[in-house]
Amino acid sequence: MTALAPARPATRRTLLRLHRPALLAWTAFVLLAAGELLWVHYSAAPQERTCARHWCAYTTFAGADGVMRLLGEALCYAPCAVAAWAGAALIGRELESGTAQLVWTQAVTPVHWLTAKLTMAALPLLTGASVLALVFDSVWSADQDVLAAHWDWDRVFVPRGPLLPALVLFGLAAGALAGLALRRALPALAVACAACVVLRLYLRDLWEPLRGPLTGFRPLHLAATGMVLVLTAGVTVAAYAVLRRRTA
Amino acid sequence: MSSDAALRADALGKRFGRRGGWALRDCSFRLPAGRVCAVVGPNGAGKSTLLALAAGLTAPTEGSVTVLGTTPAAARPRVGFVAQDKPLYPQLTIAETLRMGADLNPEHWDAAVAEQVVTGGGLDPKARIRSLSGGQRTRVALALAVGKRPELLLLDEPMADLDPLARHELMGTLMAQAAQYGTTIVMSSHVVAELEDSCDHLLLVGGGRIRLSGEIDELLAAHLRVTGAADAGGLDAATVVESRVTGRQLTALVRPAGPLPGDWRTSAPSLEELILAHLRNPGAPALHEESAA
Numbered sequence: 001m002t003a004l005a006p007a008r009p010a011t012r013r014t015l016l017r018l019h020r021p022a023l024l025a026w027t028a029f030v031l032l033a034a035g036e037l038l039w040v041h042y043s044a045a046p047q048e049r050t051c052a053r054h055w056c057a058y059t060t061f062a063g064a065d066g067v068m069r070l071l072g073e074a075l076c077y078a079p080c081a082v083a084a085w086a087g088a089a090l091i092g093r094e095l096e097s098g099t100a101q102l103v104w105t106q107a108v109t110p111v112h113w114l115t116a117k118l119t120m121a122a123l124p125l126l127t128g129a130s131v132l133a134l135v136f137d138s139v140w141s142a143d144q145d146v147l148a149a150h151w152d153w154d155r156v157f158v159p160r161g162p163l164l165p166a167l168v169l170f171g172l173a174a175g176a177l178a179g180l181a182l183r184r185a186l187p188a189l190a191v192a193c194a195a196c197v198v199l200r201l202y203l204r205d206l207w208e209p210l211r212g213p214l215t216g217f218r219p220l221h222l223a224a225t226g227m228v229l230v231l232t233a234g235v236t237v238a239a240y241a242v243l244r245r246r247t248a
Numbered sequence: 249m250s251s252d253a254a255l256r257a258d259a260l261g262k263r264f265g266r267r268g269g270w271a272l273r274d275c276s277f278r279l280p281a282g283r284v285c286a287v288v289g290p291n292g293a294g295k296s297t298l299l300a301l302a303a304g305l306t307a308p309t310e311g312s313v314t315v316l317g318t319t320p321a322a323a324r325p326r327v328g329f330v331a332q333d334k335p336l337y338p339q340l341t342i343a344e345t346l347r348m349g350a351d352l353n354p355e356h357w358d359a360a361v362a363e364q365v366v367t368g369g370g371l372d373p374k375a376r377i378r379s380l381s382g383g384q385r386t387r388v389a390l391a392l393a394v395g396k397r398p399e400l401l402l403l404d405e406p407m408a409d410l411d412p413l414a415r416h417e418l419m420g421t422l423m424a425q426a427a428q429y430g431t432t433i434v435m436s437s438h439v440v441a442e443l444e445d446s447c448d449h450l451l452l453v454g455g456g457r458i459r460l461s462g463e464i465d466e467l468l469a470a471h472l473r474v475t476g477a478a479d480a481g482g483l484d485a486a487t488v489v490e491s492r493v494t495g496r497q498l499t500a501l502v503r504p505a506g507p508l509p510g511d512w513r514t515s516a517p518s519l520e521e522l523i524l525a526h527l528r529n530p531g532a533p534a535l536h537e538e539s540a541a
Binding site: 007008009010011013014017018025097098099101102103104106108109205245246248 | 300304306307321324327328329335336337339344348349351352353354355358377396427
């Protein structure tokens with residue numbers, strides 16, 4: 001006898017509703033940052049090329065170089081904000097207040113719950129980070145003449161390709177692991193954020209040793225991306241292991 | 249033999265942390281399907297741990313628990329659970345909370361019953377959970393659990409913050425569910441009076457162990473309250489749960505193994521007396537009445 005497969009619980013509507021503020025905030029950040037980048041390319045950079053020929057006054061933060069420097073730093077630390085959010089709001093708070101247990105006593109298994117949460121968060125995060133990386137790379141490549149920066153500086157190296165989405169994914173995974181292991185919002189926020197800051201500060205030590213065998217921006221950038229993805233996979237596996245150990 | 253057991257524990261134990269104390273240890277009991285079971289015990293006895301294990305929220309440290317003939321994880325779609333602190337998403341409205349219940353419990357969501365529980369309290373479906381009082385939140389949590397139309401309903405201190413009217417009404421709703429669908433209900437409490445009228449099965453938990461388990465009628469029938477002269481003797485054949493001497497008179501709660509000598513005056517104990525006597529005397533042997541099944 002063949003029974004119909006039982007309907008899977010539909011988690012999407014609930015998750016979208018619960019994390020609507022975070023989705024709006026991330027969308028706003030992506031639009032704002034992309035808008036700034038386009039402003040640099042279409043307004044600030046051409047204006048400064050004219051200024052190079054004539055004389056005109058400009059301030060540090062309004063100039064193309066200043067804005068790119070600021071945006072580069074902001075994008076480098078964006079994964080830390082994602083980790084803080086994932087540790088506190090996505091996972092830690094739910095375990096602390098018992099709402100995760102509320103969902104687990106519907107027809108949703110803990111593993112299904114974690115998978116749904118991570119996927120629902122990863123999709124907009126990956127899309128947004130990829131868009132920002134693409135725009136940053138094209139603006140930086142096109143306007144190098146007015147920017148005082150070298151390709152191997154962190155604030156240029158990180159946001160110019162797939163390394164940025166990879167780091168954002170790492171932030172998500174680190175937040176999930178911290179939330180599941182600590183089961184409280186505030187400690188999870190602190191630990192996940194700290195882990196991301198440490199990775200940000202020592203990121204250079206990951207790819208710098210490869211400088212002999214690999215040369216140029218692309219190979220080194222892709223190698224660094226690979227290493228971050230391996231790290232992310234390890235952290236994700238650990239998060240699922242913690243969840244399985246804790247629940248029946 | 250276990251096919252009709254809604255809940256069964258075999259040498260079940262749970263310890264929190266590697267060096268922590270045992271919240272529950274060596275628990276074995278069997279709850280037949282269709283019963284309304286009271287889980288009674290003092291604060292910190294292990295009631296909540298027992299219910300969380302049955303709901304599949306935590307994994308046992310040792311032993312096993314069987315729910316509706318399978319593992320707690322596999323029984324998840326057929327089990328309803330209301331935790332002691334009634335967790336709900338504060339930012340959702342009541343209507344959104346019930347819609348979540350419908351989404352997360354495909355194929356067995358009963359919207360009519362859930363809405364009936366909510367509207368019974370005169371609650372506005374558009375009200376946010378964070379604006380509700382403790383008792384009103386309990387009502388929504390119960391609506392979520394009942395709307396799932398579970399075969400086994402686990403309720404941890406469900407009535408603690410309800411007013412007497414709401415308590416009476418919701419208890420009625422639960423009992424109607426149990427009668428109509430044969431739902432097994434397990435509810436914990438430390439207020440015995442709350443459970444006496446509605447429950448037919450008892451699990452007494454004390455110090456992380458099961459002290460009494462069985463049909464309430466049979467447990468009561470197995471015990472006698474006896475009064476007599478302190479030097480009368482003749483109680484050796486019975487198990488003495490508790491005894492107290494005032495002057496020359498001795499009052500005791502005993503489990504008689506056979507007829508007692510005629511000079512003892514006997515009476516049937518109340519459920520509260522039975523429970524208190526066992527809680528006051530942790531050394532008294534446990535009793536598991538299994539004959540009903």
